Amino acid sequence: MNSPSQDQNKDILDRTFRFAVRIAKLGVFLDSRGGTGRVLSSQIVRAGTSVGSQVEEAQAAESTADFISKMYIGLKEAREAHCRLRILEAANLVRPARLAPLIREADEIKRVVGSIIVKTKANARSNRRSR
Numbered sequence: 001m002n003s004p005s006q007d008q009n010k011d012i013l014d015r016t017f018r019f020a021v022r023i024a025k026l027g028v029f030l031d032s033r034g035g036t037g038r039v040l041s042s043q044i045v046r047a048g049t050s051v052g053s054q055v056e057e058a059q060a061a062e063s064t065a066d067f068i069s070k071m072y073i074g075l076k077e078a079r080e081a082h083c084r085l086r087i088l089e090a091a092n093l094v095r096p097a098r099l100a101p102l103i104r105e106a107d108e109i110k111r112v113v114g115s116i117i118v119k120t121k122a123n124a125r126s127n128r129r130s131r
Helices: 006-033 035-058 066-092 096-129
Strands: none
Touching: 006 035, 006 066, 006 096, 035 066, 035 096, 066 096
């Protein structure tokens, strides 16, 4: 499966993996606090770890459409994780200093994945026209 840039894909694979690890650690912390933190823990862990899983699966896509579909699911999961991180921040469930880097990274991941999707769609349209 050809994608916009091998370097960009390697970067997003690494970033989403590291993001998932950080989210998993945040989940352990939230779970230990009980109450609302425990409820949000399972939600943010599902979304935050799914981003990397979808981006990883996209690397073995059977077609350009399959690649775009998997990346788009990863984008939706990144958006959900970003939203839930902002909820944690607004509800003061975690120190802002601990959340700020995760919120920034979730936002950047959304932008990179979105860019990969746009570029892949543009390349697919260009390839169809040149046939």
